[in-house]
Amino acid sequence: MSNTNALTLYTINMSHYSEKIRWLLDYEGIPYVEQALTPAIHTLPMLLKGGRGQTTVPLVQRGSKRVQDSPRIVDWLAQEYGPLKSLPAESLDEIIAIQRRFDAIGKGVARYLYLPGFAHKALILDIWTQFATPWESRIVRAGYPIIKPMFKLKLKINTKHVAIAEQRIDAEIKWLEARIKQGRYLVGDSLTIADITAASLLAPLACPEEHPIYGTSEFREKMAGVAKLWADSPALQWVRDIYAAHRGQIWQVMPNAA
Template structure:
């Protein structure tokens, strides 16, 4: 059996979600970092239905999307006790929490962060996009950075106003999660670590910068986000994210 290959961007919180899940489930895999821009052609060559990462290439198929990668990994496990999906009546609630985190917090944390970092301080994110690439890919991305940056700004609809809109959505999602955690629960649902916890922690990691995160050590947070991170730092949700990383990553 060949080892599955997980294609990622080092900065991507969705890629971190898939990578963490494979690690947590004990699924052996290789990591392949792709340059933004040319990742579209790579995904096409691999036969993926869309261009987004994470993308897992196994011996039998190409699995796209962090949630689908968790499903694939669980289906390939011999030891079902390691699952991140609760097998009980909690499964539906767990998947619905994950769906909300993926489609709201995941999208708006990214748009909020990049609307400052990629638009005004793109040197703060370029090193994390380039550092794990093979030398020819790194050179090519450095030469084409201006064009790739413009493409990313268009694709994610970035800008000052958009950043402010997404900031409001992020605060509302933090309020929602603070509310859930206000009864002192250790996990978002049930009494064990699940894919809902892993999703919340990985997708909010750009706001919590947990020490155990595999790539954020090199992230130079731009000034407005730095002020927000200080303002939000002690919110129950972000303290919880740091605890979940400490205990489960």
């Protein structure tokens, strides 16, 4: 019999929005089981489970309750498992506003890295199939010539949108640099969901060594190599510092394959 109180987190290994919720759960000590989905194969299960016309991860499920979309998940976790130390009531509005601004650049970050990343088919396929069953791996590898253009279309991975993404990321990096001059944490004097959101959504650019995908030398060179203009910025150094100080070990328990 399944345990209806158990929390399942559906993710994709490379997803930075998934990392945001994984980090929040780890930081708050909320027990969960991670179910890692294979890109492309994730589409139908997430569409059906989410019930919102969206195919995105992360999604959490407890019994028959399913919540998709990271800010909605944060709200639901606070309601069900709160009070959360990463969401202090006295600064809630400010924290949520910062969460919103970094959530808004997540897709741009993915767009920015995938444009050059797609030149490295073997790396992309290895990452995409890390948790794939043998048949999923065969489908994704054989279907790559179709999946890749569909993915590029869906995520608007083209030079025009990548240029817009670069400007937006740059603006947020500058905002972050000004903010961290005021203190180590974005709000107050301890880690909040504002820091977790900013650090996890910028992590694919900052490549903290704690992250099992972004921290590899191959990812750094082939995907994040384009982010040279920010590589040594105080903002991305802050991301690495926050990971080093607060992230702990990612995947203490390896995710289940779907």
